[in-house]
Amino acid sequence: MAKSGTIKPDDFSEEISAQRLKSSLWYTIITVLILSCFLVPLQDGNLSFMFSLMMWVTLATGINFIAGFTGYMPFGYVAFYGIGTYVTAILVKVLGVSEYLAVPAAGLSGILLALLFAPTLRLNGIFFAIVSLSLAVVCQRLMSLLPEEITGGSHGLNLGVATDRTHGYYAMLIIMFVALVSASWLGQSRLGKALKAIRDDPDAADAMGIHVSRVRLYAWIMSAFFAALAGGAQAWFTGALDPITAFDVLITAKTVIYAMAGGLGTIIGPVVGTVTLVWIDEIVWQQFPVLNNFLLGLIITLLILFMPRGVVGSLMQHFPHLRKYIM
Amino acid sequence: MIPKIVLQLKGLNKSFGGLLAVKNVDMLVNESSISGLIGINGAGKTTLMNCISGIYRADSGSLDIMGVSCLNWSPHDIARLGVGRTFQIPRIFKRINLIDNVMVPALNDNTDNKTLYERATECLDKVKLYDLRHNNAEELSGGQQKLLELARIMMFNPRIILLDEPFAGVNPTLCRLMIERIKELKEQGKSFLLVSHDLTSIYQLSDHIYVLNQGQVISEGNVDYVRNDPEVIEAYLGNA
Numbered sequence: 001m002a003k004s005g006t007i008k009p010d011d012f013s014e015e016i017s018a019q020r021l022k023s024s025l026w027y028t029i030i031t032v033l034i035l036s037c038f039l040v041p042l043q044d045g046n047l048s049f050m051f052s053l054m055m056w057v058t059l060a061t062g063i064n065f066i067a068g069f070t071g072y073m074p075f076g077y078v079a080f081y082g083i084g085t086y087v088t089a090i091l092v093k094v095l096g097v098s099e100y101l102a103v104p105a106a107g108l109s110g111i112l113l114a115l116l117f118a119p120t121l122r123l124n125g126i127f128f129a130i131v132s133l134s135l136a137v138v139c140q141r142l143m144s145l146l147p148e149e150i151t152g153g154s155h156g157l158n159l160g161v162a163t164d165r166t167h168g169y170y171a172m173l174i175i176m177f178v179a180l181v182s183a184s185w186l187g188q189s190r191l192g193k194a195l196k197a198i199r200d201d202p203d204a205a206d207a208m209g210i211h212v213s214r215v216r217l218y219a220w221i222m223s224a225f226f227a228a229l230a231g232g233a234q235a236w237f238t239g240a241l242d243p244i245t246a247f248d249v250l251i252t253a254k255t256v257i258y259a260m261a262g263g264l265g266t267i268i269g270p271v272v273g274t275v276t277l278v279w280i281d282e283i284v285w286q287q288f289p290v291l292n293n294f295l296l297g298l299i300i301t302l303l304i305l306f307m308p309r310g311v312v313g314s315l316m317q318h319f320p321h322l323r324k325y326i327m
Numbered sequence: 328m329i330p331k332i333v334l335q336l337k338g339l340n341k342s343f344g345g346l347l348a349v350k351n352v353d354m355l356v357n358e359s360s361i362s363g364l365i366g367i368n369g370a371g372k373t374t375l376m377n378c379i380s381g382i383y384r385a386d387s388g389s390l391d392i393m394g395v396s397c398l399n400w401s402p403h404d405i406a407r408l409g410v411g412r413t414f415q416i417p418r419i420f421k422r423i424n425l426i427d428n429v430m431v432p433a434l435n436d437n438t439d440n441k442t443l444y445e446r447a448t449e450c451l452d453k454v455k456l457y458d459l460r461h462n463n464a465e466e467l468s469g470g471q472q473k474l475l476e477l478a479r480i481m482m483f484n485p486r487i488i489l490l491d492e493p494f495a496g497v498n499p500t501l502c503r504l505m506i507e508r509i510k511e512l513k514e515q516g517k518s519f520l521l522v523s524h525d526l527t528s529i530y531q532l533s534d535h536i537y538v539l540n541q542g543q544v545i546s547e548g549n550v551d552y553v554r555n556d557p558e559v560i561e562a563y564l565g566n567a
Contacts, residue, residue: 007448007449007452007457011444011445011448012441012444012445015444190434193423193427193430193431193434194431194434196420196422196423196427197420197423197427197428197431199422200419200420200421200422200423201418201419201420201421203382203402203418204414204418204419204420205420205431206381206382206401206402206403206406207380207381207382207402207403207405207406207411207412208403208406208411208431208432208479208483209403209406209407209432209435209483210403210431210434210435211403212403265422320461320462320463323424323461324461
């Protein structure tokens with residue numbers, strides 16, 4: 001193919017260098033985050049707060065796989081989290097399985113549930129969102145109605161002293177680490193590019209030879225897997241669960257808000273959004289306990305109103321030169 | 328020598344509710360040729376394109392591509408048979424950069440990333456979008472988006488290319504560039520089905536023209552035959 005003379009011979013090398021720079025920055029952020037979380041139990045820090053931070057980072061990263069990369073917004077995302085908590089609790093409490101096996105099994109249960117719900121991916125937009133929300137409600141009712149000796153009925157299950165909080169904490173740390181590494185792999189992979197093409201125009205992607213439903217299913221499975229793992233670690237850490245809190249739609253709402261605030265579709269966005277908002281939430285709660293929800297709601301409204309693509313997405317939109325530093 | 332048929336439609340029908348948008352259409356596209364498809368608004372041109380590329384499911388008829396019967400196959404399976412297309416309103420991947428946009432049709436290839444990248448930059452260079460390669464596609468003008476679709480098709484490297492209104496809303500300079508690239512691709516052995524309202528360009532490029540009116544082929548033949556066919560003149564200009 002004849003060239004018009006504008007292509008530089010070392011163009012690809014420059015591209016690789018830019019990718020490396022991006023990756024280095026991203027892995028530095030991951031390392032700082034992981035190290036800070038790792039040190040908390042050793043220094044008698046606020047274990048519950050940091051656990052919750054890690055859980056939200058994992059959930060926001062997980063929802064980004066399906067909402068940010070393919071444009072599908074699963075309002076019933078909590079179903080995967082809830083099923084993860086229940087599978088872990090049932091395996092530990094009823095079957096006497098070790099938590100070390102129960103949490104990975106929770107991840108697998110998330111995959112199975114994702115495959116079971118996969119036909120919903122044929123729907124689009126608000127229809128998909130509503131059906132996925134309904135499925136979460138179905139899961140919640142199912143857990144309440146199953147025999148009490150298995151799920152504990154509407155009272156839920158209490159693992160009591162059988163679980164070690166610190167071990168649960170480190171399990172969550174490992175899960176968050178794997179989620180973040182998976183996100184960075186996806187961001188640079190061909191699968192990630194295909195997913196982003198599907199998000200922007202599924203028909204055009206299909207006409208370009210992308211098997212849209214199959215590729216979308218991969219994102220759906222990854223998304224469900226990490227939510228279920230996070231649920232499993234939550235059951236391990238807290239040692240107690242019930243159907244109302246395990247399938248609370250507020251979990252989906254918060255996950256979506258955190259991920260959107262940072263920037264869905266970017267790798268770093270959900271992390272930035274979660275860390276920022278969870279800290280703000282904590283500060284507001286300490287300083288203005290009465291106004292907590294009001295102030296947090298106001299901050300989120302302003303953020304979505306003025307930065308609809310989130311902090312990171314807006315930065316990339318308005319300052320194009322920053323794109324080479326942001327994953 | 329008898330030209331090889333790469334795309335053949337027989338008795339294709341497509342309706343929406345009670346409206347028959349495509350009626351019993353027969354059509355041939357030969358290898359390394361450009362077949363033009365013209366007609367007034369609502370004639371069924373884009374519907375026909377969508378039936379060929381698998382976006383719409385036809386009601387009846389047959390579609391053979393390179394000898395393979397593939398009516399109502401999914402769009403990605405049609406694409407893998409070697410059919411690429413552009414859209415009337417450019418359908419680019421807005422929030423990803425131009426390089427990644429162009430790479431999309433080659434993501435399934437067993438090519439290393441370096442080769443893929445180099446091919447993508449070459450395709451962008453051919454349509455003079457190389458300097459914008461790191462921009463997101465949503466930052467391009469309408470005409471540039473049409474060029475980006477053409478670059479994507481070049482990257483795809485299909486045997487058959489369906490171009491839906493490639494010159495609509497494009498300034499004359501970019502139009503000339505597109506015509507140049509289409510001629511180059513034809514010389515490389517690609518076959519085209521070209522839909523356009525721009526009769527000057529379509530007369531200039533096409534080897535054979537089909538005229539659709541109310542979903543039916545009312546005339547077909549070479550440029551001279553079609554432009555002088557009274558039925559075509561009546562369809563375009565009315566009885567006045």
